[in-house]
Amino acid sequence: MRYKAALFDLDGTLTDSGEGIIQTGICAAKEKGIAIPDRAQLLRMRGPALIWSFTTLFGTTEEEALELIRIYRRYYPTVGPAHTTVFPGIEEMLRTLKNAGMRLFVCTAKYDVQAKMLCEAFHIDGYFEKIYGTGDPELHETKADIIRRILNERDISEKDAVMIGDKDVDMAAGKAAGVDTIGVRYGYAAQGELEGQEPTFLTENPETLTRLLLEDPQKAKKGLFIVFEGQDGSGKSTQIRALSQYLEEKGREVLHTREPGGTEVAEKIREILLDPENKGMNATCEAYLYAAARAEHVQNVILPALEAGKIVLCDRFMLSSIAYQGYGRELGVETVRQINSAALAGLEPDCTFFLSIDPLAGLSRIHRREPDRIELEGAPFHERVRRGYIDTAREDPKIETVDTTRPKLEVTADIIARFEKRFSDIL
Ligand code: TYD
Numbered sequence: 001m002r003y004k005a006a007l008f009d010l011d012g013t014l015t016d017s018g019e020g021i022i023q024t025g026i027c028a029a030k031e032k033g034i035a036i037p038d039r040a041q042l043l044r045m046r047g048p049a050l051i052w053s054f055t056t057l058f059g060t061t062e063e064e065a066l067e068l069i070r071i072y073r074r075y076y077p078t079v080g081p082a083h084t085t086v087f088p089g090i091e092e093m094l095r096t097l098k099n100a101g102m103r104l105f106v107c108t109a110k111y112d113v114q115a116k117m118l119c120e121a122f123h124i125d126g127y128f129e130k131i132y133g134t135g136d137p138e139l140h141e142t143k144a145d146i147i148r149r150i151l152n153e154r155d156i157s158e159k160d161a162v163m164i165g166d167k168d169v170d171m172a173a174g175k176a177a178g179v180d181t182i183g184v185r186y187g188y189a190a191q192g193e194l195e196g197q198e199p200t201f202l203t204e205n206p207e208t209l210t211r212l213l214l215e216d217p218q219k220a221k222k223g224l225f226i227v228f229e230g231q232d233g234s235g236k237s238t239q240i241r242a243l244s245q246y247l248e249e250k251g252r253e254v255l256h257t258r259e260p261g262g263t264e265v266a267e268k269i270r271e272i273l274l275d276p277e278n279k280g281m282n283a284t285c286e287a288y289l290y291a292a293a294r295a296e297h298v299q300n301v302i303l304p305a306l307e308a309g310k311i312v313l314c315d316r317f318m319l320s321s322i323a324y325q326g327y328g329r330e331l332g333v334e335t336v337r338q339i340n341s342a343a344l345a346g347l348e349p350d351c352t353f354f355l356s357i358d359p360l361a362g363l364s365r366i367h368r369r370e371p372d373r374i375e376l377e378g379a380p381f382h383e384r385v386r387r388g389y390i391d392t393a394r395e396d397p398k399i400e401t402v403d404t405t406r407p408k409l410e411v412t413a414d415i416i417a418r419f420e421k422r423f424s425d426i427l
Helices: 018-031 047-057 062-083 089-100 112-121 141-154 168-177 206-214 236-249 264-274 283-307 318-328 333-344 359-365 379-395 406-427
Strands: 003-006 103-111 130-132 161-167 180-184 201-203 224-230 256-258 312-313 351-357 399-404
Touching: 003 047, 003 141, 018 047, 018 062, 047 062, 047 283, 062 351, 089 103, 089 206, 089 283, 103 112, 103 141, 112 130, 112 161, 130 141, 141 161, 141 333, 161 168, 168 180, 180 206, 180 283, 201 206, 201 359, 224 236, 224 283, 236 256, 236 351, 236 406, 256 283, 256 351, 283 312, 283 318, 351 379, 351 406, 359 379, 379 399, 399 406
Parallel strands: 003 103, 003 161, 103 130, 161 180, 180 201, 224 312, 224 351, 256 312, 351 399
Antiparallel strands: none
16 A cells, blocks of 8 residues: 555545535525526536635625625535535545555545534445544634644654645645645646646546555556567567667667676676586576576666666566476476576566577577577477477466567567557556
8 A cells, every 4th residue: 555544635525515515605696686697607616715706606796795605604504415425436435445454534624523414424434534624713723734633643654644635725735744645636626726736646536546545656666577588599689679679769768688697797607607618517506597697687687677667678587497497407397486486586577578489490590609508409408498488478478479480570560569569558
């Protein structure tokens, strides 16, 4: 959960009192024999700006407006609540938040008896630990004072609380009391009113508000971790460059990295691993060395980049160990997972593109340079590696198998299309 306690403004945030205000205004005007304006004008009425509402919308003098306000106050306790409703989705939101263990409060500038009455009338009072309003009018409490009183009485620290409201005054009060603020756009705020107060968050409706409140920013990974896998010569580097260029054109910051390697120490381990001189290396030792390089890479490169909101494109990751050490060296998937468990620190790719290629065709593509220790392995080894990739890809919905027998540009278009399908929300 993002916060431990949520403080809700009442009118315009939980309840929709617009119609109650209009109907009370009509009663007052009728009693004084003042003409009722048309519906479009009536919809502009605002409870906290009654003088303005009567003089501008009903066309009264200031004196008449003051008289109307006196009558309005007499009618409001009966007429107002009868025409007030709870915004759609509010009950569901309160239920979800309460079930998640969030402490909920009403924090309104209304008199607290009135606020309690309204909440009881709509059967939402049970969701709140307490309903706070102004108790004693002599105290001249501001909304910020009420927030401070709640934090104090309920022993809640400022960083654990958030003030949620539909007006600039709610945002300003939250800020003054030192808590985060969330502005809701479905209430009565005028265009730009909430933005002017720079709330911590703005939200559209009770559903998005619920998600916002429950989301844990500690766990929320801002970046995206994309891995490219495939046997030697499958064209991973070309495709990573192409996706990287596409993402950068979309304005995203991209980090291109590879395994084994990516840090100074990991590059040294890489040299040991790929050096043909180390031909007889024990398979378990090999698995540990890949995992050791991975631990460096995850902690020093990948996690910080994700934390900074970057898209990490990584040439090989854990799936290489499954395929090469698990299947190729026949250590078994479970052993390889165990060896890697601490190195991964819980990190998993958001998506893996497995560039599928016949291993012998792949190896023939790389004969432009000296083969490394792994590439020097015989065909049966590379066939087992391929089996490892195929078996794992079949089981894991986050692995996209890409056919690389097509022209490079076609492969790129395919990868981009699949990326867009999966991550359209972040582009
Ligand atoms: P590299 O030159 O990076 O291969 P490529 O250019 O084909 O990606 O060499 C990495 C080699 O290490 C490659 O043959 C696959 C192997 N490898 C493993 O066996 N296990 C692993 O966990 C990783 C990351 C790579």
